[in-house]
Amino acid sequence: MLVVSLSPSSPLSFLPVPNPRPFVVSPLRRYCLHKHHKRRQCRGGSGLPLHLLHAVARRRTGIVIDVDEVNDIGDRDLPVDVSFTRRLPPALTLVDGIAALRRAAEEVKASPPAAGSGVIRFEVLVPPSTKALKWLCSQFRRSSLFPQFYLSRKLSSNPSVQLEISGVGSALCLHGSSSQVKDGYDMISRYISFDSDLMGAYGAVGMKYNEELSSIEEKAGSFYFFIPQVELTEFVGYSVLSSTMVWDHFVSHTFEDSVCLFESCFNQVCGSYDSAASSCYEGMMTNYIGESHLLETVNAQLVYLDGEVLVKVDAEISMQKEKFLMSEQSFIRFSPHFLFSANMDLRSESNKTESSIKSCSNINSAWASLIVEECVRLGFTYFCIAPGSRSSPLALSATGHPLTTCISCYDERSLGFHALGYGRGSRKPAIVITSSGTAVSNLLPSVVEASQDFVPVILLTADRPPELHDTGANQAINQVNHFSNFVRYFFNLPPPGDQIYARMVLTTIDSAAYNAMQAPQGPVHINCAFREPLDHSNQNWSFDCLRGLDRWFRNDEPYTRYLEMKMVSAFGNYSCSVIEVQDIIKKAKQGLLLVGAIHKEDDMWAVALLARQLSWPVAADILSGLRMRKVLNSFPGFDKSILFIDQIDQILLSDSVKSWINPDVIVQIGSRITSKRMEMFLESCFPSSYILIDTHPCRHDPSHVVTHRIQTSVADFAASLCQCNLERKTSRWKDILMVLNSAVSQEIMFHVHAEFLLTEPYVAHVIGEALYGDAAMFVGNSMVIRDLNMFGKGWLDHTTNGDNMMMHNIPDFIGATVSGNRGASGIDGLLSTAIGFAVGSNKHVCCVVGDVSFLHDTNGLSLLNQRAQRKPMTVIVINNHGGAIFSLLPVAKTASPQILQKYFYTSHDISISKLCDAHRVKHFLVQTKAELHDTLVKTHAEHLDCVVEVENQIDENANFHRTISMFVDNTATHYLEYLLGDLYSSTTSDLDRMYNTKIHAIEYMLYRIQLSAPRTSGISDSSCFHEGFILKLRMDDNIVGFGEVAPIEIHQEDIIDVEEQLRFLFHRVKDCELDVVPLLRGSFSNWIWTSIGIPPSSVFPSVKCGLEMAILNLLASQRKCRLSEILTGSNPLLRDQSLVEYNQNSSAGIHICALLDSDGTPMEVALAVTKLVDEGFTTVKLKKILSKISCEGWTSCKSR
């Protein structure tokens, strides 16, 4: 039995549990528990007298039902009268989300429901940086709203997903003891709405909580559950904020009461939440808990119930904790001073810093400890340490601090890149510690990359003291301003001495950190000279130098905090120049949204909302995270709300498209663009306005085309546009772009899949299949990033589908981070950067690099071997045995093969497998498509760090790239010509009309034709007739098109089944829009899927064929042209010659089809064909008798 009680007058008592489960807590957490057990003054965390807080807390409780006191349940176990959940549109920020919930509640308040009982729930998707624990700690420190809780639990998918939820307030509370357990659960289920997967109740079973006494006691059968007023549920890529209003006349809690409660709750929730706050959770937890008593126990673990769980427990009489969804970690605060937690990672006591600094054996060690502690307080806890003697004080302090994570590497160049990668992933700096001399110089490549691409890194380089400089002393070089203007800040710390106030050390770190994090972010360098002793040898020093640090010793915060004063205009208006930009955007006729490299998930979130708002076509760069977006909805076409022109780079291969596109306004988010073709296009297209948005102030405008430069976040920019009511315009230009994108995408897909060999474009095309859950990509330079930009595509996350609780209301897609070293685009340090990125982002990283790049950084393999605090990663090396990129550059046409091989490709036959072996890193070699797939599945399943080597050849790769480019160029040119051709240019809105064309009615008629001889393909009978259906489609404007549905036995089609399917299609096809594009190039199946909404494979071939024919005939009648023109475009003069040939070789000239028996000699057949051609037949189909692969009649021969 566990009994804990707490009242203002009695200290917390904690009696041992009879069969205690082992605590899953680290020594640190045990220590923290000990600290909080100390008796405190009877004051709440906010400093208010305790009794007052008690009173406030109780006033704000919603419905409370003590099940033990309910004698007669009656029909209270029936569902409430009204129960619904409304999902509001996604919000740009958490503040917007809160405002949206408030507005929704206001609406309900304005027209209150008449029902006597009900549950109304609102949910809003908020940006991914809104984290449950952070929200709780930063929001509710001074709140008098209780209970406040946090829980996390692993979902059982593979790999498991962590679900984190926190919440405040109680809309409903139900508690009771064993005798009434069943009825109690029935009563909870009364309130749980089944139309919301997220709705749940939280609490404890086997625990009796007494609110009056603030005590909790272990008691079998007891339960305490509450439905929170507001909760935040965190998912991969987004979070959901929800509010719940419950009223019930049975317990005299009216709708007005629930509104009152809601309002008082939201007044508190509106506090600020700084998503960018870099301080670590541990620090936040300490502040949040403040002076309260904390009880840590696994027995009082939170459990939670959703609708599904309730159904299961409902039938049970005796309740056990195991039957519920248990949290792995939980935390609940019932009052300002009564809280308990299970398995939480809480912060150590303060005051410890003072003693640890004062116990330093010498001043070097004291300064090093101050530096490390200040970094930790700033939230920078990742230390990358290179070996060296002069840096010993720093290395010893960093490794000795309880909250740091350290990694080492003998190669400073790799280490520097690793720190860069960490900064890329976490958007906060890693700290690099090196010795003096060339150890420092080796950091230059990574410093250059960090500087060019605005990645924060803090370099602490050890140095000799001044008296050893310029004297020929060993390993002493000039390290002052070593990185010149590649760093944002440099400071040369004097050698430590107790005559200097230690505060100076702290302000130096704070200043460096500020400069690293302030736009433009980047690397900062502090050179730290040390005299001996460099180890822990004793050497007296005076504590006088610590004067002024009392406040710092007492708290957990950095010495100097740099605060931002946000200027808010008195009228909430934007400046004239911003209004000017809004105006330009409003008036744009052909606006294009270009998304360059962006790094934060919140920015991807904001861009998606911005794109929806603008309704412009979106061209997303591979580094935007939106190109290889994670598709959450498995129904293709569901993300139609945004028109992604993913194939823009390839579409621009066509000169005619390039000169046609002509956007009048371009808005570019994120200043870096990968595609050179795109850059060249931007250079030549001269839009009237080119608006660039990025957080840094630098001139990133290589083509010198930017007319408006706005230094702001995407969210702020999108918010400014929210105000100007953009109208959703449809335009012919946009539609054509969509068509071109779809056609080129089909063309690419065809080529990469049709090629038997495992090609590099194929790898880029399917690599998304290797991603899952919260995966991210790191892409190398050279061909890899270009291939991904050309052939990469979104991916469907299979892992979260089954277990994602919100399948019905999830967004269509979310951004998936793709990172790369594009600041200076070096092929050095890529592996090390990728590993750092995996640590910093805490994601499953898939890294793809070329072989030369890989060889450039094999020392990075030593970092791969240290699995400290990171998820497993897959490194894919595209081994074409040299630098393939040069084979596609002009030099490949002029230089001799020998020169190319040796001085450009740097061809090699180095064994990647043996290099991996040497570092004990798992290696797989793949040579075929099947092997690639199998290996990716295997590495995923086994959670391994591994290198997957994809074998390839430079020349084959170059040829395949050229082939695809040629076909894509032709396709884009052909389609543009087709869409702009005579047929569509006669009136202004032909294309629009095309989209407005709907099937008005569908009819069919059975036909039966007498045959002169039995069918050659008949299996079951030798009947002399052929039967099928004539399909008639009619448009709104009474234009009709006919098709023939001719069931064929070898397709296992039966006339009755076919008729049944036709009848079914009657309803589905009516009112379907005739989007002409998917009908072409064999993509009729797409039309069936996206427009009719049924899987194409379930449609009989004869029905598919007849339907396609009827639609094509319909379109031909509508456009008063021949069927061939519908298929091939109208104006052959505009056509590229190779395209003409290509089309002539396929089916460009189909006029009439003829079917010919081929049972004669080849000569006889040839003569018969010649005769038919002379008669005007352009397409003749040969009937192959022996193999019985025959089609009955002409309906099937025109299908392409």
Ligand SMILES: Cc1ncc(C[n+]2csc(CCOP(=O)(O)OP(=O)(O)O)c2C)c(N)n1
């Ligand atoms: C540090 C550095 N050195 C040289 C280059 C020039 N360079 C660009 S791509 C490339 C070849 C890369 O070969 P690989 O990594 O195998 O990729 P692939 O070209 O085969 O895709 C070289 C040497 C560079 N970008 N950075």
